[in-house]
Amino acid sequence: MSEILRVENISYQYSHRYVALNNVSASFNAGEMVAILGSNGAGKSTFLLCCNGVLRPQSGEIYYQGQKISDSKKDIYTLRQAVGLVFQDPDSQIIAGTVESEVSFGPMNLRLSQEEVEKRVDQALVQMDIVRYRDYAPHYLSGGEKKRVSIADILAMQPELILLDEPTASLDPQNIDALEEILHGLRNEGITIVLSTHDANFAYRIAQRAIVFAQGEIIADASVDEVFSQTETLRRAGLKKPLLFEVYESMQKSSTALESEKKPRTIEEFKNFVGV
Amino acid sequence: MFNVITALLIVMFTGLSLYGRVSILLLACVSVGMAVFLTYFNSHSHNEELSIDIMAQTSRLRDFHPVLKFWTLIALLFICVASKSVYTGIFLSIMMMTLSKFAGGLKLHNYIGVLIVPIRFLLIGGLALLLETSPEPMGIVNCNIFGIWLCVTPISQIKTALVISRAFGAVSCLCLLSTSTPMPDIIAVLRKAHCPEFIIDLMYLIYRYIFILTSLHHEMHNAAKSRLGFKDYRTSLRSTAMIYASLLGRSFQFAGKNFDAMESRCYDTGISFLQRDHQISPIQVFVCAVIMIVSAGLHFLPL
Numbered sequence: 001m002s003e004i005l006r007v008e009n010i011s012y013q014y015s016h017r018y019v020a021l022n023n024v025s026a027s028f029n030a031g032e033m034v035a036i037l038g039s040n041g042a043g044k045s046t047f048l049l050c051c052n053g054v055l056r057p058q059s060g061e062i063y064y065q066g067q068k069i070s071d072s073k074k075d076i077y078t079l080r081q082a083v084g085l086v087f088q089d090p091d092s093q094i095i096a097g098t099v100e101s102e103v104s105f106g107p108m109n110l111r112l113s114q115e116e117v118e119k120r121v122d123q124a125l126v127q128m129d130i131v132r133y134r135d136y137a138p139h140y141l142s143g144g145e146k147k148r149v150s151i152a153d154i155l156a157m158q159p160e161l162i163l164l165d166e167p168t169a170s171l172d173p174q175n176i177d178a179l180e181e182i183l184h185g186l187r188n189e190g191i192t193i194v195l196s197t198h199d200a201n202f203a204y205r206i207a208q209r210a211i212v213f214a215q216g217e218i219i220a221d222a223s224v225d226e227v228f229s230q231t232e233t234l235r236r237a238g239l240k241k242p243l244l245f246e247v248y249e250s251m252q253k254s255s256t257a258l259e260s261e262k263k264p265r266t267i268e269e270f271k272n273f274v275g276v
Numbered sequence: 277m278f279n280v281i282t283a284l285l286i287v288m289f290t291g292l293s294l295y296g297r298v299s300i301l302l303l304a305c306v307s308v309g310m311a312v313f314l315t316y317f318n319s320h321s322h323n324e325e326l327s328i329d330i331m332a333q334t335s336r337l338r339d340f341h342p343v344l345k346f347w348t349l350i351a352l353l354f355i356c357v358a359s360k361s362v363y364t365g366i367f368l369s370i371m372m373m374t375l376s377k378f379a380g381g382l383k384l385h386n387y388i389g390v391l392i393v394p395i396r397f398l399l400i401g402g403l404a405l406l407l408e409t410s411p412e413p414m415g416i417v418n419c420n421i422f423g424i425w426l427c428v429t430p431i432s433q434i435k436t437a438l439v440i441s442r443a444f445g446a447v448s449c450l451c452l453l454s455t456s457t458p459m460p461d462i463i464a465v466l467r468k469a470h471c472p473e474f475i476i477d478l479m480y481l482i483y484r485y486i487f488i489l490t491s492l493h494h495e496m497h498n499a500a501k502s503r504l505g506f507k508d509y510r511t512s513l514r515s516t517a518m519i520y521a522s523l524l525g526r527s528f529q530f531a532g533k534n535f536d537a538m539e540s541r542c543y544d545t546g547i548s549f550l551q552r553d554h555q556i557s558p559i560q561v562f563v564c565a566v567i568m569i570v571s572a573g574l575h576f577l578p579l
Contacts, residue, residue, distance in 0.1 A: 049536065049540075052540045053540075054536050054539050054540045077542050077544075080539070080540055080541070080542050081542060084540075084541075085537075085540045087533070087536075087537050087540075089533070091488055091530075092530060092533035092534050092537055093534075093537040094484070095480065095481060095484055095534065095537075095538065095547070096460065096480065096484070096549055097458065097459055097460030097463070097480065097483055097484065098458070098460055100550060100552075101460060101549030101550055102549075104549050104550030105538075105541055105543075105547070105548075105549060106541040106542065107550075108548045108549060108550060109541055109542040109543055109544060109548075110542060114550070117550050118550065118552070121550055135338075136333070137329070137333055137458065137460075137487075138484075139484075139487035139488070139491075140330075140333070153541065154541075157541065157542075
């Protein structure tokens, strides 16, 4: 798997607050689906803002496809285009008066031709299934629809990696299901997904790898199964084990025959697992 | 309450401006009719600034070429203001109401609801123009207040009719524009007209933020209300002050986040969005031309 983004020893401190990121290193490879876990204020959002180039870390380096990102505008724009960031609250991201113009904002900033912008906007609207809202004003859309618009915003810039900050926050269960479908779809199209969340159940269902943040530091970076079996790590990060994971563990304790089975991550997998 | 005052103002204004020109019976019918018409159709409107946006979003005239629509209405506004005949204003007021009802699909009470604020203002201004003060009675209607005579003269009637018809015609043009054209379309027209970039950018952001901050205000207001924040006058004042202070703080926060989000999408200088080219149909041009010619032609009709 080729590496897309690598951060090395980055630190960031907000002027008025504690250290938000302390000597953090991680790398993301093409086609991965990574969950960044941590409680509120653990440094997840700051980490994503640094990965996208909006915040410049006070120390440490960022590499995009092996190339070091310098302070030059060109490098930063390359990073921002290749690594898209979907903000937690769509209202703090959406600025235009119609959905179509909103989605066109990114491509227009890339100074693309009119035809290319039109093509990308159309494509992103189709991908997110919001073509019918093209001429709608964003303030008349529901939370789930706004979330789709905010993802379409980034898709239209055709990034290789998409960072999503707390994508499930303020979404209802139905919209969370729809979001999961969207994320799987994007992954099948070859886009790397990195999402931050404190919802362990969601992360367990969707991600293969998990990075755990606590007090601005990475305290674990491993496969999801491995991370959720580290009780001490989860306690430090203020996280809970996913429900199904815990159920599986309890069942495993009562029966040794379960060891070879694939752990169930969704309710459907669990039903198959117990033969219902 | 406002409706009653408006109705009384309408009766007074129409009565005084037509007194002596039509028979008393007709005068009474026209005044009361106007008052009933406007107050009845206004009885359903509320929250004007936001509902205008919904009207514009859903108007059938939304797809009318925005550049043609905008400049035609602005031109009509100038024709109306420059006109020396009351008929231009009357024609345009009726035309705009008809267009928004039948071409735009807007409900009449929504249209009147938008117009009622400027109408109240015009009525008060109209009364001031209509009434002249004089040491002795000299008009067709005279009223003595503390030794000073308030008179309505035929000249003041004509003058007022002209001013009010011009103003009402012009307001109607703007009313049609704002109830049939969403703000982003108007901003796009202004950009094409080479309005300075920073003003355009500000307009886009202000438009967006009106809605975000209004809904935030609404939530905060409800939250304060649920904690008895408006139980009496003193508490209401305190709660209102606190809501606005925290709204200011929140808007700074929002602005910061919004700027980050813009930067993360490679924002550099100037906000630009995709503008698709609208097709101008010959019918649209024809309609605009006819209305303009008729309005300009009415200028030559004597009062």
